[in-house]
Amino acid sequence: MCQIKYTKKYSIFFIDLFYKLLFMPNTYTQIHIQFVFAVKYRMALIGTSWKNELHQYITGIIQNKSHKMLQVNSMPDHLHMLIGFRPDENMSQLAQIVKSESTKWINANHLCPKKFSWQESFGGFSYSKSHVPNVIRYIQNQEAHHRKQTFLDEYIAFLKAFEIDYDERYIFKELI
Numbered sequence: 001m002c003q004i005k006y007t008k009k010y011s012i013f014f015i016d017l018f019y020k021l022l023f024m025p026n027t028y029t030q031i032h033i034q035f036v037f038a039v040k041y042r043m044a045l046i047g048t049s050w051k052n053e054l055h056q057y058i059t060g061i062i063q064n065k066s067h068k069m070l071q072v073n074s075m076p077d078h079l080h081m082l083i084g085f086r087p088d089e090n091m092s093q094l095a096q097i098v099k100s101e102s103t104k105w106i107n108a109n110h111l112c113p114k115k116f117s118w119q120e121s122f123g124g125f126s127y128s129k130s131h132v133p134n135v136i137r138y139i140q141n142q143e144a145h146h147r148k149q150t151f152l153d154e155y156i157a158f159l160k161a162f163e164i165d166y167d168e169r170y171i172f173k174e175l176i
Contacts, residue, residue, distance in 0.1 A: 031085040036123035038172040044076030071136040095122045
């Protein structure tokens with residue numbers, strides 16, 4: 001076991017460290033990420049009667065992880081959320097936490113006629129501050145948008161717009 005002998009030198013060191021932690025400038029960022037999750041096999045399991053509760057639950061997860069929920073909305077087979085993202089988190093870890101915790105909540109509350117789960121993969125798309133109002137409107141208007149375009153077509157359009165290479169064999173699997 002290592003012991004530190006208390007001396008005036010160590011006292012000054014800890015006071016200096018404490019001061020730096022309290023008064024040093026923070027890291028400032030502005031990162032906006034739209035996450036897109038699909039229900040496993042793209043099954044239409046998110047019910048209109050409980051989707052607002054799901055959005056509130058996921059918002060709580062995001063806020064508890066010190067991110068800022070800007071907009072969330074879902075269709076029966078997928079969910080979009082735009083967040084102000086803090087850089088001290090890993091995007092994949094955050095997506096996994098949101099998906100696993102919301103899955104547990106949905107199943108524990110018996111909100112689905114079948115066992116609920118999300119697809120393993122997710123989409124993550126970044127936006128500048130100037131694009132945020134348009135992305136918020138886009139997410140708010142999912143119902144109208146999907147009268148014209150399927151989720152799969154929407155997702156592939158995202159991948160193309162963001163110039164992301166993809167293999168169609170691995171795009172949100174359908175039940176075979």
